[in-house]
Amino acid sequence: MSAASPFAIVALALGGAALLALLEQLIAERRLAPAALAASAARTLRQPLSTPEVKDAWLYHGAPGLLLLGAILALAMVPWAPGFRGLDVGAGAILYSGALAYVTPAVFMAGWGAGRPLQVVGGFRFIALMLAFQMPLVMAVTAVGAPAESLRPSAIVDAQHAVPLALSQPLALLLFAPAAMAVAFVAPFDLPQAEGELGGGAFASYTGLDAAIVALAQKVLLLGAAGMTTTLFLGGWHGPLLPPALWTAAKTLAVAALMLLAGRLLPRTRIDRLLPFAWKVAIPLALLAIVWSGLVTLLFYR
């Protein structure tokens, strides 16, 4: 009923990240080979750490930790079942974006700490992106909070016992999902690392444990993005027959699969098109979504 223990959330993050790695392999290579994944992870972990020869090397090694901390805190806001509601705080939906806000300094620290041109560009690029994407993200969350009359994620799930909010607020969903993907910097929004353009960008020179933590954090971010989309828009644990936790897990995996598939099928967005789009189109649309949410709430939810 009440808050889940931090250990359970960390275990969930580790297990979920492994599951997402398998899902990614299935989508990218059309085969399931857990042994190959494990061998690749072990290979990464055996590498020695690389330390850049600049003054701010502590930023470089601190960044993966901060990234993982933010990702796990964001994941902790997702309620999985009536008996396992994550941290279950009153402003949890806002704290989700609050936790994601720490991804930005982490990526900047990684880029700046590496002290090489392309890495620094990757870090700065992510700052510009995140300023543009946090706004529609938070505004979509606000829109969803209105019908539930609460920003507590489990209360938002409860408000969807009959109709998932995806049906009454499709615009907010269309803004939230890509913005959450952009914060998790997965393809097609993988602009801070951008293989082939920035040659790995902010994370290019990480090796060993640092690289493993970055990869883990990115999986946890994606898991949190899919889990929060499920929570806010797809009715969370509500569903017939199956137990609640299974419904959440199934919906979350489906959303994660769609996000990974989008990364395979769509070309990487260009930053010079993405930024004007976010400021000139997505943010005004998010304002419209809030107005729409107010109308829907007054007409149908009261």
Place this chain on the structure above:
Amino acid sequence: MSDLGTALVFWPGAAIMLLTGVYVFRTSSMARAGLLLLAALGVEGLVFLALAAEFLGVLQLLMMSGEMVIMVFFMVMFMPDPGGLMGMDMTHDKRRSAVAAAAVAVALAAVAVATDWPAAVVTGETPDLRQIGFEVMGRSMFSFLFAAVTILFAMVGAILLAKQGGRLGLPAPGSDRPADDGDDGERPA
């Protein structure tokens, strides 16, 4: 959160805030100063959470990250030595600023000690979100609107200063000075 739990977050949090606050001015690198400031203010958000001011804490964590990252961005952009490679000193006018800082610290400490704080610790489910909503949309609406418009003006001003050429515009071709800077174009010999 229990009293012990609150104390366990509050006192180490306060110590970290002080320490990071001091190091903001001890370092010469813009990136380090900004991130240390972010650490201080983020820990302050955690302290708010421990003191059961949930919405305030969440908002502090969310806003400070965004704001401090923007600040790092602007400091690196505007300062001549953003990496602190030449060991720039972050303090100026040392004696007078030290006196002013000490006086303000003593005054604030006196206020903190002399104030008759409410003895009861707020516990559990306070409907703070709802209260903040009624406050913002009711009695305090005018002050919030005034602050919002002021901040908007400041943002427009900052963007004008930051754009290429600054407030004076781009220089005329071949000139080594900014465009129309208000004088008659006579050069001192």
